[in-house]
Amino acid sequence: MQDFLKSRLTPVGRVLFVLAALAILISLFFPLWYLNLEATMYPEGLSMEVYANKIGGRIDIINNLNHYIGMKEISEADFPELTFMPYVVGLVALLILLSAGLGRVDIAVVTLGLASVGGMLGIYRLWYWLHLYGTDLDPKAAIKIPPFTPPMIGKNQLANFTTYTGFGIGGYLLILGILLLLIALWRFRECDAK
Amino acid sequence: MQNGTFKVIALSLAGLLVGLILAVFLSAQLSPRDEAGGSKAVPSISRAGVSDDILDAALKTYVPPGKHDEYYMVASGGHSGHIFVYGVPSMRRIRTIPVFTPDSAIGWGWTAESKEMLGGFTWGDVHHPSFSETGGDYDGRWLFVNDNANSRVARIDLDSWTVGQILGPVPNIYGPHGAVFVTPNTEYFMMASRFAGPIPFGTYAEIEKFSEEYKCNVSAIGIDPLTGEMELSWQMLLPPWSFDLSDAGKLVSDGWMFLTSYNTEEAYELLEVNASQRERDYILAINWRMVEEAVAGGKYTIIGGAKVIEPTDVPGAVYLIPCAKSPHGVDVTPDGKYIVGNGKLAPFVTVFSFEKFMECVNNGDFEGEERGMPIVNYDKVRVAEVEVGLGPLHTQFDDQGYAYTTLFVESAVAKWNLETFEVVDKVQAHYCPGHLVAAHGDTVNPHGKYLVSLNKLAKDKFLSVGPSHPEAMQLIDLTSPRMKVLMDVPVDPEPHFAQMIHRDLIKTFKVYPKDESQPGAVYKKEDARIERDGNHVTVYMMSFRSRYYPDIVEVNEGDHVTWYVTNTDFDDDITHGFGICLYDINIEAQPGQTQKVEFVADKPGVWPFYCTNFCSALHQEMQGFLLVKPKQ
Numbered sequence: 001m002q003d004f005l006k007s008r009l010t011p012v013g014r015v016l017f018v019l020a021a022l023a024i025l026i027s028l029f030f031p032l033w034y035l036n037l038e039a040t041m042y043p044e045g046l047s048m049e050v051y052a053n054k055i056g057g058r059i060d061i062i063n064n065l066n067h068y069i070g071m072k073e074i075s076e077a078d079f080p081e082l083t084f085m086p087y088v089v090g091l092v093a094l095l096i097l098l099s100a101g102l103g104r105v106d107i108a109v110v111t112l113g114l115a116s117v118g119g120m121l122g123i124y125r126l127w128y129w130l131h132l133y134g135t136d137l138d139p140k141a142a143i144k145i146p147p148f149t150p151p152m153i154g155k156n157q158l159a160n161f162t163t164y165t166g167f168g169i170g171g172y173l174l175i176l177g178i179l180l181l182l183i184a185l186w187r188f189r190e191c192d193a194k
Numbered sequence: 195m196q197n198g199t200f201k202v203i204a205l206s207l208a209g210l211l212v213g214l215i216l217a218v219f220l221s222a223q224l225s226p227r228d229e230a231g232g233s234k235a236v237p238s239i240s241r242a243g244v245s246d247d248i249l250d251a252a253l254k255t256y257v258p259p260g261k262h263d264e265y266y267m268v269a270s271g272g273h274s275g276h277i278f279v280y281g282v283p284s285m286r287r288i289r290t291i292p293v294f295t296p297d298s299a300i301g302w303g304w305t306a307e308s309k310e311m312l313g314g315f316t317w318g319d320v321h322h323p324s325f326s327e328t329g330g331d332y333d334g335r336w337l338f339v340n341d342n343a344n345s346r347v348a349r350i351d352l353d354s355w356t357v358g359q360i361l362g363p364v365p366n367i368y369g370p371h372g373a374v375f376v377t378p379n380t381e382y383f384m385m386a387s388r389f390a391g392p393i394p395f396g397t398y399a400e401i402e403k404f405s406e407e408y409k410c411n412v413s414a415i416g417i418d419p420l421t422g423e424m425e426l427s428w429q430m431l432l433p434p435w436s437f438d439l440s441d442a443g444k445l446v447s448d449g450w451m452f453l454t455s456y457n458t459e460e461a462y463e464l465l466e467v468n469a470s471q472r473e474r475d476y477i478l479a480i481n482w483r484m485v486e487e488a489v490a491g492g493k494y495t496i497i498g499g500a501k502v503i504e505p506t507d508v509p510g511a512v513y514l515i516p517c518a519k520s521p522h523g524v525d526v527t528p529d530g531k532y533i534v535g536n537g538k539l540a541p542f543v544t545v546f547s548f549e550k551f552m553e554c555v556n557n558g559d560f561e562g563e564e565r566g567m568p569i570v571n572y573d574k575v576r577v578a579e580v581e582v583g584l585g586p587l588h589t590q591f592d593d594q595g596y597a598y599t600t601l602f603v604e605s606a607v608a609k610w611n612l613e614t615f616e617v618v619d620k621v622q623a624h625y626c627p628g629h630l631v632a633a634h635g636d637t638v639n640p641h642g643k644y645l646v647s648l649n650k651l652a653k654d655k656f657l658s659v660g661p662s663h664p665e666a667m668q669l670i671d672l673t674s675p676r677m678k679v680l681m682d683v684p685v686d687p688e689p690h691f692a693q694m695i696h697r698d699l700i701k702t703f704k705v706y707p708k709d710e711s712q713p714g715a716v717y718k719k720e721d722a723r724i725e726r727d728g729n730h731v732t733v734y735m736m737s738f739r740s741r742y743y744p745d746i747v748e749v750n751e752g753d754h755v756t757w758y759v760t761n762t763d764f765d766d767d768i769t770h771g772f773g774i775c776l777y778d779i780n781i782e783a784q785p786g787q788t789q790k791v792e793f794v795a796d797k798p799g800v801w802p803f804y805c806t807n808f809c810s811a812l813h814q815e816m817q818g819f820l821l822v823k824p825k826q
Contacts (some may be wrong), residue, residue: 044766058765060764061763061764061765064738064739064763064765068811068812142812142815
């Protein structure tokens with residue numbers, strides 16, 4: 001273990017770290033997660049995309065449709081994550097670059113740990129919000145439906161709408177970044193020749 | 195050895211399979227399915243008891259569910275004051291657009307804006323729609339139409355298909371039938387008087403002084419190239435000759451315009467007889483660029499607020515071309531080289547050469563003058579009298595060098611060649627066609643393909659609805675060597691002229707953009723409110739599926755109420771209505787749009803209001819109450 005922490009990244013390992021940082025930075029510009037609604041009277045499609053710092057798509061229309069079942073309005077202001085997530089992502093990317101520069105495995109491991117914990121927290125929060133919105137329904141709603149938690153990835157049917165959810169390009173870039181870190185730490189290390 | 199042979203056989207079989215799949219894939223790519231829907235025919239298909247002709251017509255006009263037509267056709271609605279939008283070739287009616295007549299379906303004439311545009315009139319007589327043009331072809335920006343009754347013109351903006359402006363009544367002009375025909379770059383459209391009268395409006399003159407005191411004119415309506423804003427630029431006074439139709443020159447003849455006249459007899463009673471005495475009336479040729487310059491140089495007087503100029507003020511700008519007989523339409527060929535006078539009371543169309551006309555003008559080759567305007571030498575400018583048949587009224591063109599002329603009296607459409615000036619085909623029309631319209635048929639770039647004959651009588655063509663009949667439109671196929679009627683289509687009274695434009699040129703928007711600066715607009719329910727200022731109450735109301743904020747509105751009897759309705763469903767096709775029971779009010783707000791209605795709460799009591807345009811499953815619940823407290 002000591003040896004592991006004292007080893008250094010090979011040049012290939014460092015390049016993989018730089019690529020990971022890039023993937024994670026680029027993820028800021030793409031949706032992390034999406035929700036697509038399909039219904040006969042929306043031939044043009046209806047979707048919501050969650051970015052690190054904003055919610056895109058037609059949340060105004062989705063909110064309006066949701067109010068019939070008493071769902072709370074989805075509003076950017078209600079998601080504190082959106083305000084600090086870009087900074088967390090940026091910080092992780094910086095740490096990765098720092099690890100790549102120094103080549104030190106111990107720092108790299110801490111960075112990977114941080115990124116993984118951040119990612120898992122993100123996924124937990126996503127589940128939390130899905131659960132909250134799907135179960136905290138206004139009892140006075142015009143259309144009463146049993147509480148539900150939409151799947152994070154998959155398909156759900158609600159009245160006339162089929163909902164497709166899943167990770168967006170940004171989400172996959174984040175996963176790719178973490179995988180690159182893992183691969184680098186797994187295969188591309190060398191011990192300092194003292 | 196055997197193993198090797200097996201390998202070869204297996205490989206070649208696999209190769210064949212791959213090749214086959216590729217071939218099927220490629221052939222599907224090379225002959226894609228028909229995009230336009232119905233424009234390609236398969237005449238060889240036949241079914242028991244159904245003739246090839248009928249199958250051909252059905253295939254050429256059938257547009258399957260979910261597919262769109264290839265062309266928009268916009269037909270004037272005549273004295274209904276509306277315009278009608280059709281899809282060609284299916285001939286499905288897509289929409290009615292109210293222009294000069296109120297229409298509660300969209301609140302036209304109830305909203306403050308439309309009420310102001312209508313200017314107190316409750317009807318109009320829409321005759322001739324004209325698309326804006328760039329370089330002599332439609333550009334899909336605007337549609338202009340005239341009101342023959344009340345001397346007005348309107349612009350329809352083709353991004354929203356709503357009226358953007360109504361200009362008029364334009365001063366000094368009675369019955370602008372000879373409108374609207376735009377110049378090739380939409381610099382102007384011209385309006386010419388059908389009726390002569392004393393000017394300005396309101397002037398009294400004895401009918402016996404018809405020849406001296408009664409005036410016609412041609413009005414040039416200038417169009418802002420960026421906004422489409424119309425304004426009266428100038429008017430040229432003309433003799434009381436009843437001008438019928440007009441067309442602008444194009445390409446070689448650009449800068450000129452041509453008007454037909456049918457009462458050079460200057461009759462003022464029993465025109466049917468008295469205006470039909472001369473064998474030839476005139477087509478007036480006007481060099482509008484020269485007139486424009488003269489006006490810019492200050493050569494005008496102001497009458498009725500308009501800049502008015504006389505032909506004699508601009509020598510060399512106005513000429514008379516004799517044309518048989520009480521001619522109706524005048525149409526310039528796509529290349530701009532010929533001017534076609536449609537004879538009406540003569541059984542032929544007269545084709546004039548613009549080149550020869552210019553020779554006469556330049557050489558002073560005149561056969562006389564009338565009221566100071568030179569008459570060009572008829573025998574010199576006329577290149578053909580094409581014997582098309584009885585009652586020729588209007589001509590349109592295709593892309594193959596042919597012209598198509600309606601024959602009102604004969605109930606037919608004649609096709610004739612623009613080089614040989616010979617009639618090559620004729621098809622019966624049911625009954626009595628007036629105008630006709632071909633795809634881009636009056637531009638420098640006609641498309642051919644489809645022709646619609648706009649018939650004045652329907653008689654036995656459709657299921658009877660009693661003594662008042664629909665008008666009849668007939669779709670005629672131009673893709674075969676012989677013209678063929680593909681379909682009969684009923685239409686409300688009364689399309690005069692129409693225009694047919696390719697769908698690719700029309701770019702619409704579907705939702706009004708949010709605009710916080712717009713007076714009265716509210717986009718948040720916290721901002722929805724009722725304000726009182728003395729006895730003036732302003733309601734800032736928000737409407738979205740399926741509620742109004744506010745939905746209880748209390749005013750006092752006699753209050754002046756200004757009521758804004760904003761539709762905050764920024765969602766395609768989610769329209770909300772707003773009707774107040776027994777208050778004679780109904781309007782609509784399209785997605786994102788803010789509308790305004792004003793009224794005096796003069797009826798005390800409680801009056802329900804509700805969404806009149808079905809919007810959602812809970813549309814029926816979209817309602818509220820207007821409480822009008824009685825005076826003490």
